[in-house]
Amino acid sequence: MFKRIVVGVDGSPASITASKYAFKMGNFYDVPVVGIYVIDVRLLEESFLADLAGVLGFTYYEGISGKIKDFLEKQGDTILTEFSSLGREYGAKVSVVQTSGVPYREIASQADPEDLIVLGRVGRKPISGILIGSNSEKVARHAKCPVFLVPEEERELKRALVAYDGSENAKLSLRICRSLRSLYNYEINVLSVQEEEEEVKRIEEEVRELLPEEHKFFYVSGLPEERIVSFAKDEGIDVLFLGAYGKGRFKELFLGSVTSFVIHHLDIPMFLAKVPMD
Template sequence: MFKRVVVGIDGSPASLIAVKHAFKIGKHFNIPVVGMFVIDERLLDESFLLELSSILGFTFYPGISARVKEFLEEQGDLLLKTFAEEGRKSGVKVSIVQVQGIPWKEIVNEADEEDLIVIGKKGKKLIKGVLVSSNAENIVRNALCPVFMLPDNDRDVKKVCVAYDGRENSKKALEIANVLKDVYNYEINVVSVIENLEEAKEREKEVKTVLKEGFRFHGIKGIPEEVLVDFCKKNSIDILIMGAYGKGPVREFFLGSVTTYIIHNLDLPLLLIRTTHEKG
Protein backbone atom coordinates (compact mmCIF):
# COMPACT_ATOMS: atom_id res chain seq x y z
CA MET A 1 0.00 0.00 0.00
CA PHE A 2 2.76 2.46 0.99
CA LYS A 3 6.45 2.54 0.05
CA ARG A 4 7.58 4.92 2.82
CA VAL A 5 6.25 6.96 5.71
CA VAL A 6 7.41 10.59 5.80
CA VAL A 7 6.87 12.19 9.21
CA GLY A 8 7.27 15.88 10.04
CA ILE A 9 9.13 16.53 13.29
CA ASP A 10 9.21 19.72 15.36
CA GLY A 11 9.17 18.53 18.97
CA SER A 12 5.58 19.58 19.66
CA PRO A 13 3.20 17.15 21.45
CA ALA A 14 1.30 16.57 18.20
CA SER A 15 4.46 15.72 16.26
CA LEU A 16 5.53 13.25 18.96
CA ILE A 17 2.19 11.47 18.54
CA ALA A 18 2.69 11.58 14.77
CA VAL A 19 6.04 9.83 15.20
CA LYS A 20 4.40 7.13 17.33
CA HIS A 21 1.86 6.36 14.59
CA ALA A 22 4.51 6.56 11.87
CA PHE A 23 6.60 3.94 13.69
CA LYS A 24 3.55 1.71 14.19
CA ILE A 25 2.65 1.78 10.49
CA GLY A 26 6.24 1.52 9.29
CA LYS A 27 6.98 -1.47 11.50
CA HIS A 28 3.81 -3.32 10.50
CA PHE A 29 4.48 -2.99 6.78
CA ASN A 30 8.29 -3.19 7.14
CA ILE A 31 8.77 0.05 5.20
CA PRO A 32 11.19 2.95 5.81
CA VAL A 33 10.12 5.83 8.04
CA VAL A 34 11.73 9.16 7.14
CA GLY A 35 11.95 11.75 9.92
CA MET A 36 12.01 15.28 8.50
CA PHE A 37 12.93 18.53 10.24
CA VAL A 38 12.53 21.73 8.23
CA ILE A 39 14.23 24.98 9.21
CA ASP A 40 11.60 27.53 8.26
CA GLU A 41 13.45 30.05 6.10
CA ARG A 42 10.87 32.70 6.99
CA LEU A 43 12.28 32.70 10.53
CA LEU A 44 15.68 33.71 9.16
CA ASP A 45 14.50 36.91 7.49
CA GLU A 46 16.14 39.82 9.35
CA SER A 47 13.23 42.20 8.80
CA PHE A 48 10.96 39.61 10.41
CA LEU A 49 13.40 39.15 13.31
CA LEU A 50 13.59 42.92 13.82
CA GLU A 51 9.82 43.12 14.12
CA LEU A 52 9.76 40.05 16.35
CA SER A 53 12.36 41.53 18.70
CA SER A 54 10.06 44.46 19.45
CA ILE A 55 7.24 42.04 20.28
CA LEU A 56 9.20 39.54 22.37
CA GLY A 57 11.69 41.99 23.84
CA PHE A 58 14.98 40.45 22.76
CA THR A 59 17.92 42.45 21.40
CA PHE A 60 18.16 42.60 17.63
CA TYR A 61 21.51 43.01 15.90
CA PRO A 62 22.61 42.71 12.25
CA GLY A 63 23.49 39.13 11.46
CA ILE A 64 21.21 37.66 14.13
CA SER A 65 19.71 35.34 11.52
CA ALA A 66 22.93 33.29 11.51
CA ARG A 67 22.55 32.68 15.26
CA VAL A 68 18.89 31.77 14.82
CA LYS A 69 19.79 29.33 12.05
CA GLU A 70 22.47 27.74 14.23
CA PHE A 71 19.96 27.34 17.07
CA LEU A 72 17.37 25.73 14.78
CA GLU A 73 19.96 23.38 13.28
CA GLU A 74 20.97 22.26 16.77
CA GLN A 75 17.33 21.77 17.71
CA GLY A 76 16.75 19.74 14.56
CA ASP A 77 19.86 17.60 15.13
CA LEU A 78 18.68 16.72 18.65
CA LEU A 79 15.13 15.89 17.58
CA LEU A 80 16.29 13.77 14.65
CA LYS A 81 18.86 11.93 16.78
CA THR A 82 16.15 11.04 19.29
CA PHE A 83 13.82 9.99 16.46
CA ALA A 84 16.45 7.69 14.94
CA GLU A 85 17.38 6.11 18.27
CA GLU A 86 13.76 5.42 19.23
CA GLY A 87 12.96 4.06 15.79
CA ARG A 88 15.85 1.62 15.78
CA LYS A 89 15.01 0.45 19.30
CA SER A 90 11.48 -0.26 18.05
CA GLY A 91 12.77 -2.26 15.09
CA VAL A 92 11.81 0.36 12.51
CA LYS A 93 13.89 1.17 9.42
CA VAL A 94 14.53 4.89 9.83
CA SER A 95 16.30 7.69 8.01
CA ILE A 96 16.52 11.41 8.75
CA VAL A 97 16.40 14.59 6.68
CA GLN A 98 17.07 18.20 7.71
CA VAL A 99 16.52 20.95 5.15
CA GLN A 100 15.87 24.67 4.98
CA GLY A 101 12.81 26.07 3.22
CA ILE A 102 9.06 26.47 3.60
CA PRO A 103 8.03 23.51 5.77
CA TRP A 104 4.92 22.41 3.91
CA LYS A 105 6.62 22.68 0.53
CA GLU A 106 9.66 20.68 1.62
CA ILE A 107 7.55 17.89 3.12
CA VAL A 108 5.30 17.71 0.06
CA ASN A 109 8.37 17.59 -2.22
CA GLU A 110 9.96 14.82 -0.15
CA ALA A 111 6.96 12.50 -0.42
CA ASP A 112 6.11 10.47 -3.52
CA GLU A 113 2.64 9.37 -4.60
CA GLU A 114 3.18 5.92 -3.05
CA ASP A 115 4.17 7.34 0.36
CA LEU A 116 2.22 8.34 3.46
CA ILE A 117 2.82 11.70 5.14
CA VAL A 118 2.27 11.79 8.91
CA ILE A 119 2.19 15.18 10.66
CA GLY A 120 1.02 16.87 13.82
CA LYS A 121 -2.05 19.04 13.37
CA LYS A 122 -0.66 21.78 15.59
CA GLY A 123 3.04 22.49 15.82
CA LYS A 124 5.03 24.92 17.91
CA LYS A 125 4.91 28.57 16.96
CA LEU A 126 7.41 31.25 15.97
CA ILE A 127 11.08 30.60 16.75
CA LYS A 128 10.35 27.44 18.73
CA GLY A 129 8.61 25.61 15.93
CA VAL A 130 8.59 24.36 12.40
CA LEU A 131 5.20 22.87 11.70
CA VAL A 132 2.27 25.18 12.44
CA SER A 133 -1.37 24.66 11.62
CA SER A 134 -1.21 26.52 8.31
CA ASN A 135 1.67 24.30 7.25
CA ALA A 136 -0.33 21.18 8.09
CA GLU A 137 -3.31 22.34 6.06
CA ASN A 138 -1.12 23.33 3.12
CA ILE A 139 0.44 19.86 3.17
CA VAL A 140 -3.01 18.28 2.94
CA ARG A 141 -4.00 20.62 0.11
CA ASN A 142 -0.88 20.02 -1.99
CA ALA A 143 0.38 16.50 -1.26
CA LEU A 144 0.01 13.84 -3.94
CA CYS A 145 -0.15 11.09 -1.31
CA PRO A 146 -2.39 10.46 1.72
CA VAL A 147 -1.78 12.64 4.77
CA PHE A 148 -2.33 11.41 8.34
CA MET A 149 -2.82 14.41 10.62
CA LEU A 150 -2.60 13.88 14.39
CA PRO A 151 -3.81 16.24 17.15
CA ASP A 152 -1.94 16.64 20.44
CA ASN A 153 -4.21 14.28 22.39
CA ASP A 154 -3.27 10.63 21.96
CA ARG A 155 -5.89 7.86 22.05
CA ASP A 156 -6.37 4.16 21.54
CA VAL A 157 -7.78 3.47 18.08
CA LYS A 158 -10.91 1.33 18.37
CA LYS A 159 -13.38 2.85 15.92
CA VAL A 160 -12.87 4.66 12.61
CA CYS A 161 -15.24 6.46 10.31
CA VAL A 162 -14.76 6.41 6.54
CA ALA A 163 -16.63 9.11 4.63
CA TYR A 164 -17.86 7.78 1.30
CA ASP A 165 -19.51 9.62 -1.61
CA GLY A 166 -18.67 7.40 -4.58
CA ARG A 167 -15.79 9.52 -5.88
CA GLU A 168 -12.37 8.11 -6.59
CA ASN A 169 -10.73 9.55 -3.49
CA SER A 170 -13.42 8.14 -1.20
CA LYS A 171 -13.00 4.70 -2.79
CA LYS A 172 -9.29 5.02 -2.08
CA ALA A 173 -10.18 5.92 1.51
CA LEU A 174 -12.08 2.63 1.82
CA GLU A 175 -9.08 0.69 0.50
CA ILE A 176 -6.68 2.35 2.93
CA ALA A 177 -9.07 1.84 5.85
CA ASN A 178 -9.23 -1.84 4.97
CA VAL A 179 -5.43 -2.17 4.85
CA LEU A 180 -4.82 -0.26 8.10
CA LYS A 181 -7.35 -2.43 9.92
CA ASP A 182 -4.56 -4.99 10.29
CA VAL A 183 -2.41 -2.34 11.98
CA TYR A 184 -4.98 -1.01 14.48
CA ASN A 185 -7.62 -3.78 14.64
CA TYR A 186 -10.45 -1.24 14.61
CA GLU A 187 -14.16 -1.25 13.83
CA ILE A 188 -15.02 0.40 10.49
CA ASN A 189 -18.03 2.69 10.17
CA VAL A 190 -18.84 4.03 6.70
CA VAL A 191 -20.84 7.25 6.52
CA SER A 192 -22.46 8.40 3.29
CA VAL A 193 -24.51 11.58 3.03
CA ILE A 194 -27.53 10.68 0.91
CA GLU A 195 -30.74 12.17 -0.49
CA ASN A 196 -32.97 9.08 -0.27
CA LEU A 197 -33.13 5.38 0.59
CA GLU A 198 -32.34 4.23 -2.94
CA GLU A 199 -29.14 6.24 -2.98
CA ALA A 200 -28.19 4.75 0.39
CA LYS A 201 -28.67 1.21 -0.95
CA GLU A 202 -26.55 1.98 -4.01
CA ARG A 203 -23.75 3.47 -1.90
CA GLU A 204 -23.74 0.50 0.46
CA LYS A 205 -23.55 -1.83 -2.52
CA GLU A 206 -20.51 0.07 -3.80
CA VAL A 207 -18.83 -0.08 -0.40
CA LYS A 208 -19.26 -3.86 -0.29
CA THR A 209 -17.18 -4.22 -3.46
CA VAL A 210 -14.19 -2.88 -1.50
CA LEU A 211 -14.72 -3.88 2.12
CA LYS A 212 -16.72 -7.09 1.49
CA GLU A 213 -17.67 -7.50 5.17
CA GLY A 214 -16.86 -6.36 8.70
CA PHE A 215 -18.18 -2.79 8.48
CA ARG A 216 -21.23 -0.78 9.50
CA PHE A 217 -22.89 1.43 6.90
CA HIS A 218 -24.70 4.65 7.80
CA GLY A 219 -26.68 6.58 5.17
CA ILE A 220 -27.49 9.99 6.62
CA LYS A 221 -29.24 13.04 5.20
CA GLY A 222 -27.80 16.49 5.81
CA ILE A 223 -24.90 18.83 5.10
CA PRO A 224 -21.79 16.64 4.62
CA GLU A 225 -19.36 18.40 6.95
CA GLU A 226 -21.96 18.76 9.72
CA VAL A 227 -23.03 15.13 9.38
CA LEU A 228 -19.43 13.91 9.67
CA VAL A 229 -18.54 16.06 12.67
CA ASP A 230 -21.74 15.12 14.47
CA PHE A 231 -21.34 11.40 13.74
CA CYS A 232 -17.72 11.30 14.89
CA LYS A 233 -18.48 13.11 18.14
CA LYS A 234 -21.59 11.09 19.02
CA ASN A 235 -20.03 7.72 18.19
CA SER A 236 -16.61 8.17 19.83
CA ILE A 237 -14.75 7.83 16.53
CA ASP A 238 -10.97 7.67 16.89
CA ILE A 239 -9.92 8.34 13.26
CA LEU A 240 -11.82 9.93 10.37
CA ILE A 241 -10.68 8.75 6.93
CA MET A 242 -11.93 10.79 3.99
CA GLY A 243 -11.21 12.27 0.59
CA ALA A 244 -9.81 15.80 0.53
CA TYR A 245 -10.03 18.90 -1.65
CA GLY A 246 -11.74 17.37 -4.67
CA LYS A 247 -13.15 19.42 -7.54
CA GLY A 248 -16.81 20.03 -8.29
CA PRO A 249 -19.83 22.21 -7.42
CA VAL A 250 -19.53 24.15 -4.18
CA ARG A 251 -21.91 22.06 -2.05
CA GLU A 252 -20.89 18.62 -3.29
CA PHE A 253 -19.30 16.16 -0.91
CA PHE A 254 -15.53 16.46 -0.29
CA LEU A 255 -14.86 19.95 -1.51
CA GLY A 256 -12.13 22.06 -0.05
CA SER A 257 -14.72 23.80 2.10
CA VAL A 258 -15.76 20.45 3.59
CA THR A 259 -12.16 19.42 4.24
CA THR A 260 -11.30 22.75 5.84
CA TYR A 261 -14.40 22.63 8.05
CA ILE A 262 -13.49 19.12 9.21
CA ILE A 263 -9.89 20.09 9.99
CA HIS A 264 -11.00 23.02 12.14
CA ASN A 265 -13.96 21.38 13.89
CA LEU A 266 -12.80 17.86 14.74
CA ASP A 267 -10.06 17.32 17.30
CA LEU A 268 -9.22 13.77 16.30
CA PRO A 269 -6.81 12.04 13.90
CA LEU A 270 -7.64 12.68 10.24
CA LEU A 271 -6.42 10.53 7.37
CA LEU A 272 -7.02 12.58 4.24
CA ILE A 273 -6.91 11.02 0.80
CA ARG A 274 -6.81 12.42 -2.70
CA THR A 275 -6.17 10.91 -6.09
CA THR A 276 -3.63 12.53 -8.38
CA HIS A 277 -6.15 13.75 -10.96
CA GLU A 278 -8.15 15.46 -8.20
CA LYS A 279 -5.25 17.65 -7.12
CA GLY A 280 -6.11 21.33 -7.07
Protein backbone atom coordinates in the same frame (compact mmCIF):
# COMPACT_ATOMS: atom_id res chain seq x y z
CA MET B 1 -0.04 0.09 0.27
CA PHE B 2 2.75 2.67 0.86
CA LYS B 3 6.36 2.96 -0.30
CA ARG B 4 7.53 5.16 2.60
CA ILE B 5 6.09 6.95 5.60
CA VAL B 6 7.22 10.57 5.89
CA VAL B 7 6.91 12.32 9.26
CA GLY B 8 7.16 16.06 9.85
CA VAL B 9 8.98 16.51 13.17
CA ASP B 10 9.50 19.62 15.29
CA GLY B 11 9.96 18.23 18.81
CA SER B 12 6.42 19.07 19.92
CA PRO B 13 4.34 16.47 21.82
CA ALA B 14 2.05 16.14 18.80
CA SER B 15 4.95 15.35 16.47
CA ILE B 16 6.24 12.72 18.92
CA THR B 17 2.81 11.10 18.94
CA ALA B 18 2.77 11.23 15.14
CA SER B 19 6.16 9.53 15.09
CA LYS B 20 4.87 6.66 17.24
CA TYR B 21 1.96 6.05 14.87
CA ALA B 22 4.36 6.22 11.93
CA PHE B 23 6.78 3.68 13.41
CA LYS B 24 3.95 1.21 14.08
CA MET B 25 2.67 1.57 10.52
CA GLY B 26 6.21 1.41 9.12
CA ASN B 27 6.71 -1.94 10.83
CA PHE B 28 3.28 -3.14 9.69
CA TYR B 29 3.96 -2.31 6.02
CA ASP B 30 7.70 -3.04 6.30
CA VAL B 31 8.66 0.31 4.78
CA PRO B 32 11.13 3.06 5.80
CA VAL B 33 10.02 5.89 8.07
CA VAL B 34 11.61 9.24 7.18
CA GLY B 35 11.70 12.10 9.68
CA ILE B 36 11.87 15.61 8.18
CA TYR B 37 12.81 18.73 10.13
CA VAL B 38 12.33 22.02 8.26
CA ILE B 39 13.94 25.32 9.22
CA ASP B 40 11.37 27.96 8.32
CA VAL B 41 13.24 30.48 6.16
CA ARG B 42 10.60 33.10 6.87
CA LEU B 43 11.93 33.31 10.42
CA LEU B 44 15.40 34.23 9.14
CA GLU B 45 14.47 37.30 7.14
CA GLU B 46 16.29 40.33 8.52
CA SER B 47 13.23 42.59 8.22
CA PHE B 48 11.17 40.11 10.23
CA LEU B 49 13.86 39.85 12.92
CA ALA B 50 14.16 43.64 13.15
CA ASP B 51 10.42 43.93 13.74
CA LEU B 52 10.51 41.06 16.22
CA ALA B 53 13.32 42.72 18.17
CA GLY B 54 11.17 45.81 18.57
CA VAL B 55 8.25 43.75 19.85
CA LEU B 56 10.25 41.61 22.29
CA GLY B 57 12.80 44.21 23.30
CA PHE B 58 16.01 42.38 22.37
CA THR B 59 18.93 43.99 20.55
CA TYR B 60 18.87 43.58 16.81
CA TYR B 61 22.06 43.69 14.75
CA GLU B 62 22.74 42.98 11.12
CA GLY B 63 23.61 39.35 10.54
CA ILE B 64 21.67 38.03 13.54
CA SER B 65 19.85 35.66 11.19
CA GLY B 66 23.04 33.60 10.86
CA LYS B 67 23.14 33.05 14.63
CA ILE B 68 19.48 32.05 14.68
CA LYS B 69 20.02 29.67 11.75
CA ASP B 70 22.87 27.99 13.62
CA PHE B 71 20.63 27.59 16.67
CA LEU B 72 17.79 26.10 14.62
CA GLU B 73 20.15 23.69 12.86
CA LYS B 74 21.49 22.42 16.19
CA GLN B 75 17.93 22.14 17.50
CA GLY B 76 17.01 20.16 14.39
CA ASP B 77 19.97 17.81 14.88
CA THR B 78 18.83 17.12 18.44
CA ILE B 79 15.21 16.53 17.43
CA LEU B 80 16.18 14.19 14.58
CA THR B 81 18.56 12.26 16.85
CA GLU B 82 15.70 11.74 19.32
CA PHE B 83 13.45 10.68 16.43
CA SER B 84 15.99 8.09 15.27
CA SER B 85 16.45 6.79 18.80
CA LEU B 86 12.68 6.38 19.25
CA GLY B 87 12.43 4.64 15.89
CA ARG B 88 15.08 2.12 16.90
CA GLU B 89 13.09 1.39 20.06
CA TYR B 90 10.15 0.49 17.83
CA GLY B 91 12.38 -1.56 15.54
CA ALA B 92 11.56 0.64 12.55
CA LYS B 93 13.65 1.40 9.48
CA VAL B 94 14.52 5.04 10.11
CA SER B 95 16.15 7.82 8.13
CA VAL B 96 16.19 11.59 8.68
CA VAL B 97 16.34 14.76 6.60
CA GLN B 98 17.03 18.34 7.70
CA THR B 99 16.24 21.07 5.20
CA SER B 100 15.11 24.69 5.02
CA GLY B 101 12.23 26.40 3.29
CA VAL B 102 8.53 26.94 3.94
CA PRO B 103 7.60 23.91 6.10
CA TYR B 104 4.36 22.83 4.44
CA ARG B 105 5.87 23.11 0.96
CA GLU B 106 9.02 21.20 1.90
CA ILE B 107 7.19 18.36 3.65
CA ALA B 108 4.67 18.02 0.81
CA SER B 109 7.40 18.07 -1.84
CA GLN B 110 9.51 15.42 -0.07
CA ALA B 111 6.74 12.81 -0.38
CA ASP B 112 5.96 10.81 -3.52
CA PRO B 113 2.41 9.78 -4.56
CA GLU B 114 3.04 6.26 -3.19
CA ASP B 115 4.02 7.58 0.27
CA LEU B 116 2.08 8.46 3.41
CA ILE B 117 2.72 11.71 5.31
CA VAL B 118 2.12 11.66 9.08
CA LEU B 119 1.85 14.95 10.97
CA GLY B 120 1.05 16.15 14.46
CA ARG B 121 -1.72 18.72 14.45
CA VAL B 122 -0.04 21.13 16.88
CA GLY B 123 3.40 22.26 15.84
CA ARG B 124 5.97 24.46 17.49
CA LYS B 125 5.87 28.17 16.68
CA PRO B 126 8.33 30.71 18.11
CA ILE B 127 5.55 33.19 18.78
CA SER B 128 1.89 32.24 18.76
CA GLY B 129 0.02 33.92 15.95
CA ILE B 130 2.97 35.03 13.84
CA LEU B 131 2.62 32.26 11.29
CA ILE B 132 -1.00 32.34 10.12
CA GLY B 133 -2.71 29.11 9.17
CA SER B 134 -2.22 25.45 9.92
CA ASN B 135 0.91 23.84 8.50
CA SER B 136 -0.68 20.42 8.82
CA GLU B 137 -3.74 21.41 6.80
CA LYS B 138 -1.58 23.12 4.19
CA VAL B 139 0.53 19.99 3.83
CA ALA B 140 -2.64 17.94 3.33
CA ARG B 141 -3.84 20.37 0.67
CA HIS B 142 -0.54 20.41 -1.26
CA ALA B 143 0.62 16.80 -0.83
CA LYS B 144 0.54 14.32 -3.70
CA CYS B 145 -0.21 11.45 -1.31
CA PRO B 146 -2.49 10.60 1.65
CA VAL B 147 -1.86 12.47 4.90
CA PHE B 148 -2.49 11.20 8.44
CA LEU B 149 -3.13 14.03 10.92
CA VAL B 150 -2.62 13.17 14.59
CA PRO B 151 -3.62 15.17 17.69
CA GLU B 152 -1.30 15.45 20.65
CA GLU B 153 -2.89 12.68 22.71
CA GLU B 154 -2.32 9.13 21.47
CA ARG B 155 -5.43 6.98 21.60
CA GLU B 156 -6.45 3.39 21.02
CA LEU B 157 -8.18 3.07 17.67
CA LYS B 158 -11.26 0.95 18.36
CA ARG B 159 -13.88 2.48 16.07
CA ALA B 160 -13.08 3.71 12.56
CA LEU B 161 -15.31 5.82 10.33
CA VAL B 162 -15.05 6.12 6.55
CA ALA B 163 -16.93 9.09 5.10
CA TYR B 164 -17.89 7.74 1.68
CA ASP B 165 -19.34 9.57 -1.32
CA GLY B 166 -18.26 7.31 -4.18
CA SER B 167 -15.41 9.58 -5.35
CA GLU B 168 -11.98 8.20 -6.20
CA ASN B 169 -10.59 9.87 -3.06
CA ALA B 170 -13.27 8.18 -0.94
CA LYS B 171 -12.46 4.80 -2.51
CA LEU B 172 -8.80 5.30 -1.62
CA SER B 173 -9.72 6.18 1.97
CA LEU B 174 -11.78 2.96 2.16
CA ARG B 175 -8.84 0.91 0.88
CA ILE B 176 -6.50 2.45 3.46
CA CYS B 177 -9.01 1.78 6.23
CA ARG B 178 -9.39 -1.83 5.11
CA SER B 179 -5.61 -2.27 4.92
CA LEU B 180 -4.97 -0.98 8.45
CA ARG B 181 -7.68 -3.07 10.05
CA SER B 182 -5.19 -5.91 10.51
CA LEU B 183 -2.95 -3.57 12.53
CA TYR B 184 -5.55 -1.89 14.74
CA ASN B 185 -8.38 -4.45 14.70
CA TYR B 186 -10.98 -1.68 14.74
CA GLU B 187 -14.67 -1.77 13.95
CA ILE B 188 -15.35 -0.20 10.54
CA ASN B 189 -18.30 2.15 10.11
CA VAL B 190 -19.12 3.70 6.73
CA LEU B 191 -21.19 6.87 6.53
CA SER B 192 -22.70 8.27 3.34
CA VAL B 193 -24.44 11.64 3.27
CA GLN B 194 -27.00 11.45 0.46
CA GLU B 195 -30.39 12.93 -0.39
CA GLU B 196 -31.63 10.40 -2.97
CA GLU B 197 -32.70 6.90 -1.91
CA GLU B 198 -31.55 5.35 -5.19
CA GLU B 199 -28.09 6.85 -4.73
CA VAL B 200 -27.93 5.45 -1.19
CA LYS B 201 -28.65 1.95 -2.53
CA ARG B 202 -25.96 2.31 -5.20
CA ILE B 203 -23.40 3.56 -2.69
CA GLU B 204 -24.20 0.79 -0.20
CA GLU B 205 -23.74 -1.88 -2.87
CA GLU B 206 -20.48 -0.29 -3.99
CA VAL B 207 -19.17 -0.25 -0.42
CA ARG B 208 -20.13 -3.92 0.01
CA GLU B 209 -18.08 -4.82 -3.08
CA LEU B 210 -15.06 -2.80 -1.98
CA LEU B 211 -15.30 -3.90 1.65
CA PRO B 212 -16.61 -7.48 1.79
CA GLU B 213 -15.45 -7.82 5.39
CA GLU B 214 -17.78 -7.07 8.30
CA HIS B 215 -18.73 -3.39 8.58
CA LYS B 216 -21.67 -1.15 9.45
CA PHE B 217 -23.20 1.12 6.82
CA PHE B 218 -25.09 4.31 7.69
CA TYR B 219 -26.64 7.03 5.59
CA VAL B 220 -28.00 10.44 6.52
CA SER B 221 -29.08 13.58 4.70
CA GLY B 222 -27.92 17.14 5.24
CA LEU B 223 -24.68 19.06 4.93
CA PRO B 224 -21.87 16.47 4.62
CA GLU B 225 -19.36 18.31 6.80
CA GLU B 226 -21.81 18.80 9.66
CA ARG B 227 -23.17 15.26 9.52
CA ILE B 228 -19.70 13.71 9.46
CA VAL B 229 -18.63 15.70 12.52
CA SER B 230 -21.81 15.03 14.48
CA PHE B 231 -21.74 11.30 13.66
CA ALA B 232 -18.10 10.98 14.72
CA LYS B 233 -18.79 12.73 18.03
CA ASP B 234 -22.07 10.95 18.78
CA GLU B 235 -20.71 7.48 17.97
CA GLY B 236 -17.37 7.84 19.75
CA ILE B 237 -15.27 7.42 16.59
CA ASP B 238 -11.51 7.09 17.22
CA VAL B 239 -10.16 7.55 13.68
CA LEU B 240 -11.65 9.06 10.52
CA PHE B 241 -10.89 8.20 6.88
CA LEU B 242 -11.90 10.96 4.49
CA GLY B 243 -11.42 11.72 0.81
CA ALA B 244 -9.56 15.03 0.92
CA TYR B 245 -10.50 18.24 -0.88
CA GLY B 246 -12.97 16.73 -3.29
CA LYS B 247 -14.59 20.04 -4.30
CA GLY B 248 -13.14 22.48 -6.78
CA ARG B 249 -10.64 25.12 -5.72
CA PHE B 250 -13.08 27.95 -6.44
CA LYS B 251 -15.70 26.56 -4.06
CA GLU B 252 -13.09 25.80 -1.39
CA LEU B 253 -11.78 29.36 -1.58
CA PHE B 254 -15.13 31.06 -1.06
CA LEU B 255 -17.26 28.53 0.81
CA GLY B 256 -14.72 26.37 2.59
CA SER B 257 -14.46 22.62 2.02
CA VAL B 258 -15.81 19.55 3.79
CA THR B 259 -12.22 18.57 4.59
CA SER B 260 -11.29 21.89 6.19
CA PHE B 261 -14.49 21.98 8.23
CA VAL B 262 -13.92 18.47 9.57
CA ILE B 263 -10.26 19.17 10.40
CA HIS B 264 -11.25 22.19 12.48
CA HIS B 265 -14.17 20.53 14.28
CA LEU B 266 -12.81 17.09 15.17
CA ASP B 267 -9.84 16.36 17.42
CA ILE B 268 -9.24 12.73 16.45
CA PRO B 269 -6.69 11.07 14.17
CA MET B 270 -7.75 11.36 10.55
CA PHE B 271 -6.53 10.01 7.23
CA LEU B 272 -7.00 12.42 4.35
CA ALA B 273 -6.83 10.43 1.13
CA LYS B 274 -6.13 12.08 -2.20
CA VAL B 275 -5.59 10.31 -5.51
CA PRO B 276 -2.77 12.06 -7.44
CA MET B 277 -4.00 14.09 -10.41
CA ASP B 278 -2.45 13.47 -13.83
